[in-house]
Amino acid sequence: MIQDTPALLDAIRARFAHVDSCPFQGPRIFFENAGGALTLNTVVQTSAKFAALPDNPGRINPAGQGLQAIIDKAKADLAVFMNAPGGQFFAGESGTELLFRLIRTACVNAPIGAKVIGSSIEHPASRSAARRWAGIAGLDYVNVPHDNTTGRTTPEDYAARMTPDVAVATILHGSPVTGMAMDVAGISAAIRAVSPDCLIIVDGIQHAAHGQLDLGAYDVDGYAISPYKVFSRHGYGIAWISDRFGKVPHDMLIDAPATGWEFGTRDAGSYATMSDVIDYFDWLGGEVSDATDRRDRIEAAGRAIHDYETHLTNAMINGTGNLPGLRDMDHITILAGADNPAREGLVSIVVAGRASEDVVEALNQQGIRTHTRKADHYSGNVLTPLGLTDCIRVSLCHYNTEGEVAQLLAALKDMAPES
Incomplete structure (x- = not known):
């Protein structure tokens, strides 16, 4: 090792x-x-390269099509990196902004009088968003107290406060204060055992740099990271949402594709740097194992x-x-x-x-x-x-x-x- x-x-x-x-x-x-x-040296080099390009991704010209291909590749790389079971990836202003957006969307589509559940261990990126939009949407917020001794929240803590009318749940994957990781799969299972259709959104910002991301095992609907905390650069965030979450009514342009969640022209360079990060994990995995499969x-x-x-x-x-x-x-x-x-x-x-x-x-x-x-x-x-x-x-x-x-x-x- x-x-x-x-x-x-x-x-x-x-x-x-x-x-x-x-x-x-x-x-x-x-x-x-x-x-x-x-920051990875490759990310620095890639950022400089793409900052010089004037073209918009997706336009019908060689540069536009080439940039779109780079974005598509990065999304495919992210699917492997995070073991995503379908769904879609998209970029935003930051991990915090994306969490607010996901939680807002989930809350405003929940039935009036439903509940939002989250934990006191959470970073304000998710906790503030959940409390704010629960109030605006007429939902009750249920707080799951964390254990001060261990610095974390467990599946049992969530299970003790779950009811069938919980429509939205937030989970912190790793605490930037205590340094402790939560059992996301276990917490998700505890939530779904009581409220199977709950939209579950995870703050993965602190956890991502420490490896072992596995969306396929979590059974959640949203997951956000901040790339500058996982060897990329500042200026953007990455979110994943499940297919069913993608169909929920959300902020979008009039007559735009119903399942599209991206706004405006994408920065192909930010996506390209995520491919650099994933290439690094791939390289390291080859150094510490004999595995031939990328995942x-x-x-x-x-x-x-x-x-x-x-x-x-x-x-x-x-x-x-x-x-x-x-x-x-x-x-x-x-x-x-x-x-x-x-x-x-x-x-x-x-x-x-x-x-x-x-x-x-x-x-x-x-x-x-x-x-x-x-x-x-x-x-x-x-x-x-x-x-x-x-x-x-x-x-x-x-x-x-x-x-x-x-x-x-x-x-x-x-x-x-x-x-």
């Missing part, structure tokens, strides 16, 4: 821009991946990414070399516990006696990029119940190294209060 093959890790890191240095800061360790992952290689890449990131977070929590781990530092508190198998490449901590902003700045001065999460409209739903005003988020990806983890541990160890 990745941790056992230094040459492979070197090859992985060589494929990303600014892997160990920042053009503004100089040398740095990047532990801010949940805020936006590193099999992508699944192998996802497993390798998950295993290596677990190795890195375990090193962070339990220690590496002669350095103690976070669990052994009395001045460090780990959100959602040290032993949590649902963790995906993210550890949030609090340093006793120090404001998180000050810790993040001190780490930044040593070239270690992390991030402060505050009990605001983004993270208050998780931090406030814990009695916290803020925390430090350390988020990694499979291109990070155990040596980088060791530098973080050394810096945090030195922040212990003098006895």
